[in-house]
Amino acid sequence: MIVVRLMGGVGNQMFQYAAGRALALRLEAPLRLDLSSFPDERGREFALGSLPLCAEVVTSAELECFPPVAAAPSGGRAARMLRRIACRVRGARRSGGPLRFREPHFHYASAFERLTGDVYLDGYWQSERYFAAASSTVAKELTLAEPQDARNAELAARILSSDSVSVHVRRGDYVHDPTLAGLYAELSPDWYRRAALMAASGLAAPEFFVFSDDPDWVRGHLDFGHPLTVVDHNAGAPLADMRLMSLCGRHVIANSSFSWWGAWLDRRPGAVVLAPAKWFGPRRARRRIDDLYPATWRRT
Missing domain, CATH: 3.40.50 (Rossmann fold)
Structure with missing residues (x-):
């Protein structure tokens, strides 16, 4: 056992x-x-x-x-x-x-x-x-089985029919919980823009689908120069968001185990994943993190 x-x-x-x-x-x-x-x-x-x-x-x-x-x-x-x-x-x-x-x-x-x-x-x-x-x-x-509700089914169809790139923005407790201050690196809008453009490289018409616990911050700070949809209707149903993330063709993840799984569950060969090279903040800076990243993922 x-x-x-x-x-x-x-x-x-x-x-x-x-x-x-x-x-x-x-x-x-x-x-x-x-x-x-x-x-x-x-x-x-x-x-x-x-x-x-x-x-x-x-x-x-x-x-x-x-x-x-x-x-x-x-x-x-x-x-x-x-x-x-x-x-x-x-x-x-x-x-x-x-x-x-x-x-x-x-x-x-x-x-x-x-x-x-x-x-x-x-x-x-x-x-x-x-x-x-x-x-x-x-x-x-670890993949949420269908059926989905109508809104998620419609969004899944859009994702699968486009040059989709998932972007996960983790803020919430990383930013506002004082007990976590210094534990995790804070990813800037510039980092997200750079990673998003790297992930979309070579795509004819990239479309970004952004998942976040702070959608208002996303709307106010992120613009990748291509169509962007903030997915914010699955409050209280994180696995529904994760399934949508996994359907995207490419991925930009935060330093978060949630988006790690959203990208990993895309099991299609050649999946492109951009991950932050700096995962932890100064309080955990000495941790060895090489084993955290699958070999095919790119760090930036």
Whole structure:
């Protein structure tokens, strides 16, 4: 049995599900979802219930099978983390007993590949490398199924019949929540204009579809010199926006796991994705982020 803890917003939950699903497939084990983090301190809820997931909610009896996290050994913080993870992985391979595997750092943890037996996953797992081997399954299960409402169906048809470019603008809590100040890079209108023109390069008649939690800011600050539609009618239905994003032919994403998935779910060969090279602000500037980007994406 694989249990994965879901937490955070829509994009974070997708990363967690994807990692858990890939591990469950590799080990031929059932997947369980731990939803005990919801609602969280920011009022976020489990957001994937309308998707065709292949998992059930874990029971309290199943959770009791997993031992508590062991105390960290002495030494530097990084060394303690690595030794703790290595110890847990080795112990699981020896005994075959359940273990809790906590993500040791932001970049890809190769110890994930050596997990066996019953595993509880606790982390964010923000790298395609955790689920690349199961990408087709993950994409199918994290794509909102039809039918759509009439307005979204009409917009989807427009997107598919045009030289469409999706643009995601994340502001909201990044800008207005003081607890997040300095955690994420703030992307300027100039950055969006530059990235949008790069993404549209070579298109005969590009049409931009902009998705944002601050549509008024978009209308007041962004002009790409081509037709632009601000998609703002899916309030409270983020998966509907994500599906529309994935239908666009090219993508400009924000430093946001939500738009990461909007672009990644476009599984057509040769999809063009422009992503910010600077993902984090000064408080997280030392994080290694190379594993965050799929190999074919362009950073600017």
